[in-house]
Amino acid sequence: MTPTARTRLDALTDLSARPARWDMVNQADELIVAHLNTSMGEAIYRLFEAQWPFAEQRESGIIPINHVLRYRTTGARVKVGQPLQRRTEVRLYVQEDRTAANLRRIHLGGTCELVTDDDATAARGEYWIALTRPFAPPQERRLTEIPERLKALVPHTYPDDAPVLQPAEQWLPSRAPEQVEQDWFHINQTDMNHHVNTIVYLDDAQTRCARAFARHCDAPLDRLRFRELDVFFRKPFAAGQRFEARTWLEQHHDRFESAVALYHCGAAGTPAERPSVALRLSGLVASA
Incomplete structure (x- = not known):
C-alpha cells in the first residue's frame, strides 16, 4: 500500500x-x-x-x-x-x-x-x-x-x-592552475561499485593542495589546517584510467583556498574538456 x-x-x-x-x-x-x-x-x-x-x-x-x-x-x-x-x-x-x-x-x-x-x-x-x-x-x-x-x-x-543544481565548473577558478599533473588510478582504489572510492579523491585533493602550498607559499607545511572540503562528482573514474589533475591555490594571510579538478584522459593523454570531479578546500594557516 x-x-x-x-x-x-x-x-x-x-x-x-x-x-x-x-x-x-x-x-x-x-x-x-x-x-x-x-x-x-x-x-x-x-x-x-x-x-x-x-x-x-x-x-x-x-x-x-x-x-x-x-x-x-x-x-x-x-x-x-x-x-x-x-x-x-x-x-x-x-x-x-x-x-x-x-x-x-x-x-x-x-x-x-x-x-x-x-x-x-x-x-x-x-x-x-x-x-x-x-x-x-x-x-x-x-x-x-x-x-x-x-x-x-x-x-x-x-x-x-542545492549544489547538485549547478555544474561542477562553478567551483573552479577562471585563472590558470598553479600545477598540472597526470596520473592513473589502480584497482585497490576502487570499491564494489567498480568506481574509485570517495575517500581516495578526498585524500588525493588534500595531498595536491599541500604540495602546491609547499611550492608556492612561504609558511611551513605543518601550519596548514584543512577546515572545509567539498567534492562534486560528475563522472566516476575506474581502475586503470588516466587522469589530469589541476590544482589552484591562493593564500590570504592566515587563510587559504584551493581547488582541484580531475579530468578523464584519452590514451594519448589528452584531457577531456569538462572536469569529471571537482573539489574545493579551505582552511587556516596556523600561527607559528
Whole structure:
C-alpha cells in the first residue's frame, strides 16, 4: 500500500554514538576533514538502508551514488577513542521531468553533525546522494518513479541553492592552475561499485593542495589546517584510467583556498574538456 501524504515521513532521523577512530584524528588532536566520511558516511547510509535494505537496492539495479559531499570541521580537540554523538537526518528530493516519462533527478539529501560530550559541534557534513542505475544502458539509467520503499518519505522540492543544481565548473577558478599533473588510478582504489572510492579523491585533493602550498607559499607545511572540503562528482573514474589533475591555490594571510579538478584522459593523454570531479578546500594557516 502506498503511504498517504499524512502518513509519510518528512525525514529519517537518528542519534547514535561512535568513538573517534585513529584514522579520523591528526597529531594535533583535530578531526581530519578528508576522513569524516568514515563516520558520517556510515551514519547516513545506515539510516536510509534501514528504510531501504541494501539487498533490495542491488536486486532492483538502483544504486545510491555520492554526487556532492560537503564537510566542515570546527577545530575542536578530539582524542582517539573519544565518543562522538552523530545527529543524522535524511530527506528525499525529487524533480519530475514533465517532457518525459521519468524523473529528471532524485536524491537522498542528508546531514550529519558530530558532537562531543559537552555538546560542542566538532564537524558537520552534507550529503547529496543520487539514485541511478549505473550498470544499465545509458537510456535506462534514469529512474522513472520513486523506489517503492522510499515512497514512505515526503518528496521534497530541491532548495534553490542545492549544489547538485549547478555544474561542477562553478567551483573552479577562471585563472590558470598553479600545477598540472597526470596520473592513473589502480584497482585497490576502487570499491564494489567498480568506481574509485570517495575517500581516495578526498585524500588525493588534500595531498595536491599541500604540495602546491609547499611550492608556492612561504609558511611551513605543518601550519596548514584543512577546515572545509567539498567534492562534486560528475563522472566516476575506474581502475586503470588516466587522469589530469589541476590544482589552484591562493593564500590570504592566515587563510587559504584551493581547488582541484580531475579530468578523464584519452590514451594519448589528452584531457577531456569538462572536469569529471571537482573539489574545493579551505582552511587556516596556523600561527607559528
